[in-house]
Amino acid sequence: MKPDYLERILNARVYDVAQESPLEYAPNLSTRLNNKLFLKREDLQSVFSFKLRGAYNKMAQLSPDLLKQGVIAASAGNHAQGVALAAQKLGTTAIIVMPVTTPTMKVNAVATGGGQVVLHGNSYDDACAHARQLAEEKNLTFIHPFDDPDVIAGQGTIGMEILRQYQKPIDAIFLAIGGGGLISGVAAYIKRLRPEIKIIGVEPVDSDAMSQSLQKGERVKLPQVGLFADGVAVKHVGAETFRLCQKYVDEIILVSTDDTCAAIKDVFEDTRSILEPAGALAIAGAKAYVEREQVTGQTFISVACGANMNFDRLRFVAERAEFGERREAIFAVTIPEERGSFRKFCSCIGKHNLSEFNYRIAEKKQAHIFVGVQIQNRVDAENIVATFEENGFKTIDLTDDELAKMHLRHMVGGRSSLANNELLYRFEFPERPGALVDFLNSMSPNWNISLFHYRNNGSDYGRIAIGVQVAPNEMNEWQAFLETLGYPYWDESTNPAYKLFL
Template sequence: MAKQERLGDKPTPEEYLRAIICAPIYEVAKKTELQEMPKLSERLGNTILVKREDNQPVHSFKIRGAYAMMSQLSDEEKARGIITASAGNHAQGVALAGKNLGLKPIIVMPKVTPDIKIDAVKNFGGKVVLHGANFDEAKAYAIEKAQKDQMTFVPPFDSPAVIAGQGTIGLELIQQYAHLDMIFVPVGGGGLAAGVSVLIKQLMPHIKVIGVEPKDAACLKAAFDANQPTTLERVSLFAEGVAVKRIGDETFRLCKEFLDDVTLVDSDEICAALKDIFDDVRAVGEPSGALALAGLKKYVQQNNITKKNLVHVLSGANMNFHTLRYVSERAEIGEQREALFVVTIPEEKGSFLRFCKILGNRSVTEFSYRYSKLAKDQKNDAKIFVGIRLMNGLTEKNEILNLFTKNNLNATDLSNNDMTKTHLRYMMGGRVNQKIKEKIFSFEFPEASGALVLFLETLGSSCNITLFHYRSHGADYGRVLCGFENKDEDIDMYLSKIGYSYREETQNIALEFFVK
């Protein structure tokens, strides 16, 4: 084996190539399988392959970068102690790497980290320290402690050694299948995208490397637009493994030079990709793990790609089992197999029957209605919420909308309205029977014991709550829809106290139909 190099702050492409080739990761990691996805290949008209990083000992690719960096530390650096911060996969990678190197690293994790992830780190030999309400606070504490106690900090992505470790995936891919046309990789902090692209562009530059990000956590796209790393105000927690507010400096430098393109996907498209992976290879990925496939499917559709050899990296499978309920519900919409509408029909006997006859033989997946009697001088119309199974995607959805128009029914497509999919389709009740000044907000917060109580204690004692909806999906985050009576008070002042991410939804069109 060639001698492993210590990389400087900004290595040359040639230095990265040597570091990737010489990375001793197989002392702990494995060369993962490359499998074909026959069902999806036939459907998309391309050969679709999946790189099974979910089969690593820590069920994610993160072990590669963690071990690549930690294995090159000097005896003095190891003796000073190892520390990192993570809420998931990187933590397990560092813990297992430490175990194989005879070290007991300190892993700083947010206080809201689920027990399943804490236990996994402990089982790999890591010492867990819980600190802060989120990853950013945990990371700040870990860096502060590393500086104070002169410990060695292991970054999750923005380190040349870590990037080189992740780049070994690219080397394996061209060894396993030399006829690739495109490689799709998930992007969080950018370590995987940087490592794979810098390797591929030196050895087989004709292969395109495409980065994939969630629309609501697109830190690389924001950096490309600004021509420098920039910090996002908020990121969604659904794909927790890539919920990064700011791309790394070194990862951005490499992605800017070597990455061919970046594409964005939403949560529904990720859920549909999770279902595709399960259907084809019977693997249960995590949301960030299926991100690359979601991007592949979208890129193929947008660019009319056919008869190509395309691979995506299934980057991890540390899935909370109960999250599958949410995934199952959203996958059909993500694959355009279900449409959601609000339709206005006359508030009179026989209206439901006439409406169902208009739909014909189509399968209704959901139907919600609540009686609404107005004053005598007002027209009594009923607002119904209906889900319809689609056999022909967007084309059929447009046909249904035209069918409603032809029958003089006012209908609005809510299939892409997140408020509808997250809250309204599960809510009971109706409009308030008096006029009130009201503001409505949606919240997203790390799910943990006491999180909901903290929310209510902070806001419930300060503001008059007019609407409240919370439904646990068994995920690592909670979603709340909450209305407040607006008495010319500074509601934002109270909202800032809670420390959770929020967005005002008062003008959301879905609320106009059923709530306001």
């Protein structure tokens, strides 16, 4: 018999630990979007996330004997804090298995809350498998972060609060999706009482397990997930959450890392609060929906679902928010290496503010300039490109080029006649002690590293650009290395910006 979620949500035990979070109007965002946008402030819960609702509701249903034996959970952080708090409240012990990529602040918060932390694996799925193994060995109750009716019902109390707090027409509610527990619970409640309200899920483009699953009509397991929005870095959505999303979710919107960073900044400007990446997904989704549909005068609610942000990551967020807001563009511009060209180049920029300018003499006849320009919108960037081209300056728009944004802008100004048979690749790997050394040690000593760039942005995964000299007769060995490495990689050897600047 399938659960009656309306009944379960109405009877859920969450308010021993959770507060009814406020529903706040976002004036700046609403003005910019020309629609009313309200934020459901789950980031204001005591653990700075909605996750304590589902965790406590599940554990409050356990028998005294099961509680006495203890519980175990797997989590990238927020569910872990919820379980630790619930265990403390209910007088039991909790073991939390967390991926090694989990931000330090979340690990410390769980330990401070009384949870025993075990770090294992590079993703939630790795941690989950290990937690289930420990649950069997130690006879503990596994508290699933999303694929459990009691957990789903606990998260569904957010939907109950929204309808009580805002009784006027609502056009759409936007919710982040990881494993699907939050959107499933809210959708199950909203669609029973107000079926006309659209329920729209939001996922990162590199962690879109639910989107792919709904498209294929079956649960899809992703080979890897992006780790920037660690709170939703789930390879495989839940069976029950998938069923509920099939039934109740109207659509899923995918957003980029830059979009998410821009949404974090947007919320800060409206509330002076800083959301974590997963916590800002719903805001990024609402913005993307308005841009796509070109709607005005509608009412939207975005659930701001978490604020467990490592302070060190703010550097990366601030840098990338400008791209997400379409307020900065970067270009590679080729001009003649002759007198007067630079003055002509500057006149093309006009009154736009420069955010970056990189140049080094490299050829007798041509100069290659890497330039960042503050813009109003993407049309503004297209107009700048057109102006450069009209004046005879060949231009490449690099605003959406990950290699340029992450690495090249810090490396411009060097070519080498010694870099024969050079391949250029980008790699991402979990940021943990020794990870970079492990990566380098896995490479064949026959391959000479001819270029290298690495930046630690306080993020949970490292990014490197690496030039490697691989002889033609070793290309099969190189390909085998790539396929067995286990890290995401991109071949940038034909990237035009690489050709121009490096």
